[in-house]
Amino acid sequence: MDARQLEYFLAVVDHGGISRAAKAMFVAQPSLSQAIRALERDLGSELFHRIGRRVVLTGAGRALIEPARQVVRGLELARASVESVGDLTSGRVEIAAMPSATVEPLSSAVREFTARHPGVSVRIRAAPRAHTVLEMVRTGVAEIGLLASRERLATETVALYPAGRHRLVLVTPGDGPFPAGVPVRHHQLAGHRLIVGEHGTGMRELVEEIRASGVAVTIAVESENREAFLPLVLGGAGLAVVADSWSQLARRAGALVLEIDPAAYLNVTFVTRRAPLTPAAGAFLASARVCTTSAAPAG
Numbered sequence: 001m002d003a004r005q006l007e008y009f010l011a012v013v014d015h016g017g018i019s020r021a022a023k024a025m026f027v028a029q030p031s032l033s034q035a036i037r038a039l040e041r042d043l044g045s046e047l048f049h050r051i052g053r054r055v056v057l058t059g060a061g062r063a064l065i066e067p068a069r070q071v072v073r074g075l076e077l078a079r080a081s082v083e084s085v086g087d088l089t090s091g092r093v094e095i096a097a098m099p100s101a102t103v104e105p106l107s108s109a110v111r112e113f114t115a116r117h118p119g120v121s122v123r124i125r126a127a128p129r130a131h132t133v134l135e136m137v138r139t140g141v142a143e144i145g146l147l148a149s150r151e152r153l154a155t156e157t158v159a160l161y162p163a164g165r166h167r168l169v170l171v172t173p174g175d176g177p178f179p180a181g182v183p184v185r186h187h188q189l190a191g192h193r194l195i196v197g198e199h200g201t202g203m204r205e206l207v208e209e210i211r212a213s214g215v216a217v218t219i220a221v222e223s224e225n226r227e228a229f230l231p232l233v234l235g236g237a238g239l240a241v242v243a244d245s246w247s248q249l250a251r252r253a254g255a256l257v258l259e260i261d262p263a264a265y266l267n268v269t270f271v272t273r274r275a276p277l278t279p280a281a282g283a284f285l286a287s288a289r290v291c292t293t294s295a296a297p298a299g
Helices: 003-017 019-027 028-045 058-084 100-114 130-138 202-212 227-235 244-252 277-289
Strands: 048-051 054-057 092-097 122-124 144-149 158-172 193-195 218-222 239-243 256-261 265-273
Touching: 003 019, 003 028, 003 058, 019 218, 058 256, 092 100, 092 130, 092 277, 100 122, 100 144, 100 158, 100 227, 100 239, 100 244, 100 265, 100 277, 122 244, 130 158, 144 158, 158 193, 158 202, 158 218, 158 227, 158 244, 158 277, 193 227, 193 239, 202 239, 218 244, 227 239, 227 244, 239 244, 244 256, 265 277
Parallel strands: 092 122, 092 144, 193 218
Antiparallel strands: 048 054, 144 265, 158 239, 158 256, 158 265
């Protein structure tokens, strides 16, 4: 077994097939397939079921994912540590982030970091819910996570770095049912159609709380794609509860952004594993915490 075999294995997992993995790794497909076969022989177990041209993880394959990521991440840490003895002129930071947090504070943090370290690339992986971010960081898919949740997290598996709060707001068409500048109370939403995120998101939790209080609102659209919310609102599909990180984009597009009364917030938090970070990831986290209203690590 060697590190390259594990990298190929993870590429097949992440890209959903051998041909896609081969293209992503810039290697011939037969070579990658041979490396996977050799890894299976070394381990004494099949890692994938071959079903026609498809591959599906076996139980052994699923069990290998997390240890393989730890090995590959450890080698990346060793390589990056040696390369960065002088200046941080190369490397890559992998971040798992929820959509609202990607708008802000992540966009500002990335802009500041890449201006200081233009030779370091940043890869942002989409994660729809807070627990998805935590899982991606815990298993080594990403070194840094950025999430937003209604509750304050408390977990021993990752280190937490608070980065401020997002207020939840209501986005309506410019000629919508409520006057500008006046907060909207829950009962005023009765009879209106709402565009919501999937279960497990803070914006969806607030809408469900409003419904549970007896306010008759209709969920018109449920979407995992936050980028679709604004076009749907402007197109008349309904009103949307979103984080105020979207406010600037919404106003530029001609939508009206209103406060919700009583106020509800999402806690924004950077997360990392409780293990050494690569120099690039460590530098990014330090830079990002300067860009936000962060506090000392909690949990």
